[in-house]
Amino acid sequence: MTAPALRVEHRQHQTLTPRLQQAVRLLQLSSLDFAQEVHAALDKNPFLEVDETDAPVVPDPAAAPAAEAASDEPPPNDGWSAMSPGDRRAGGAGGDVTALDFVAADVGLREHLHGQVHVLPLPPRDLLLAATVIESLDDDGYLRTPLAELAVLSGVDPEPAEMLTALRRVQSLDPNGVGARDVRECLVLQLPDIEDPALRALAARIVTEHLPRLAQHDVAGLARLLDSPVDAVEAACERIRHLDPRPGWRHGANDVQYLTPDVVVRRVRGSWLATLNQNIVPRVKLNQAYARLFQQHRDARHGELAASLQEARWTVRNVRQRFSTILKVAEAILRRQHSFLEHGPLAMKPLGLKEIADEVGLHESTVSRVTNNKYMATPVGVFELKYFFSRAMVTASGSTCSPTAIRGVIKEMIDSESPSHPLSDPEIARRLLRQGLSVARRTVTKYRQLLKVAPVERRRRHA
Structure with a gap:
């Protein structure tokens, strides 16, 4: 029988302190997530407060034309932008009207459909079934739930014919095409918008019988299958393309993802200068009054407050370190890629x-965290910091170039190609x-797709 024994071992391993863990977590956040994190810390930590000291305001080039972003002149003060958020909510100089009062309220799809159904002379049962269908629609207007499941959800045990009637009633509402169960049905519901009867009939045959060929832009093939003139088929296809597949x-409100630049680059006296976007920097500082009061009356019962004070100090340091690191990396990138x-x-x-x-004295993993989800606003556009990184590709002369430069060459070739004789991917590789530049054909295809350029066959048909 083996007796238990104690053994002492010495091992070395690296562990991150709580402060370093917080610093790493804050560093890898996007600007929006970081701002939310800091505001959450301000709400729950009594030792943190907003730093009200004035800071230079950098114009946001993402919301201004490139020419204005490149200018060295300060933006004009229109009075409205100079107001604080509290002044705007209070109506500026004591008024009751704010700018938000002039913004139209967004009405969602379901609210829009419910408003139409409730003005119809329907009995309560039919109204309930129509409302069940409306509530089951996706944001793009499609019904992807089977009617049998909706019948169970309605709670009134309807017949299949009643559910189908409710669906047809919803499909008759505005916008046309809503309530469709697939793309073909969505387009068919919108065909009555075509005024010309002959064109409408031809479009109906294309949608119901040859939708895949329509997606391939095969006008000649459709003309043969439909035994119709090419011009008529082309006109019908063009009319179908104006229908809305996502009514x-x-x-x-659209779920628009806005890019907020962390760094703003401008040309100042012939040199490129990178500065932090002060408009999005949440400035925090330690509440010295609370900290002194706590230190004067500190005892063992205040352990939670002591932890909050320590976390507040970490947060202030880590916020400063985050922006200092981002700016150093951005400046180093700018020196290499000006x-x-x-x-x-x-x-x-x-x-x-x-x-x-x-160059900046950081670990590669730290630079990787800095370049992800961090953006640089320049006079030529807003770019993620990692956009400026790429591996070296060796040319025939022995020099190196980046894949971004090769994509630029490919784009110039395609932009200058003959419309009637567009360049194929192998021809681009040969050029x-x-x-x-020795680039494989499949690599050319990948770069062309990244540039969102159609294949040669589709470009030739469009021409």
Whole structure:
């Protein structure tokens, strides 16, 4: 029988302190998530407060034309932007009207449909079934739940014919095409919008019988199958393309993802200057009055407050460290890729995380966290910081270039191609090789898709 024994071992391993864990977590957040994190800390930690000291305001180039973003002149003060949020809510100089009072309220798809159904002379049972269908619609206006399941959800045990009637009633509402169960039905519901009877009949045959060929833009094939003139088929296809395959998106607030730049780049006296976007920097500081009061009356019963004070100090330091790190990395990127801002994608240089990490004295993993979900606003657009990194591709002359530059060359080739004789991917690869760039055909295809350029067959048909 084995007797239990105690054994002492010495091991070395790295652990992150709570402060470092918080610093890493704050560093990898996007600007929006970071602002929410800081505001949450302000709400729950009594030792944190907003830093009311004045800070330079940097204009937001994401909301202004590129020419204005590149200007060195300060933005004009229109009075409204100079007001504090509290002044705007209070109506400025004591008025009751705010700018938000002039913004139209968004009406969602379901509210829009309910408003139409409730003005119809329907008995309560039919109204309930129609409301059940409306509440089951997706945001794009499609019904993807089987009617049999909706019948159970309604709670009134309707017959299948009643559910189908409720569906047809919803499909008759505005916008046209709502309540469809697939794309074909959605387009068929919108065909009455075509005024020409002959064109409408031809479009109906295309939608119901040859929808895949319509997606392939095969006008000649459709003309043969339908035994109709090419011009008539082309006109019907063009009319179908003007129908809305997502009718529900016309109503309600769209889920728009806005990009908020963390760094703003401007040209100042011939040099490129990177600054933090002060408009989104949540400035926090330690509430010294509360901290002194706590230190004067501190005892063992206040352990929770002591932890809050320590966390507040960590938060203040980590917020400053986050923005200092982002700015250092952005400035290092700008020093390496300033030619991109002056000459476009063709001047993009190969750049690795290790180069920036060595220059600013950080670990590669830290640089990777900084470049994800952090954006730089420039006079030529808003770019994620990791956009400026790419591996080096060796040319025939032995020099290196970045994939971004190669994509720029491909785009120039396609933009200058003959409309009647567009360039295929193999031909683009051969032309690149003649310029000293050895790029495989599949790589050209991948870059063309990244540029959102259609294949050669579709470009030829459009021409």
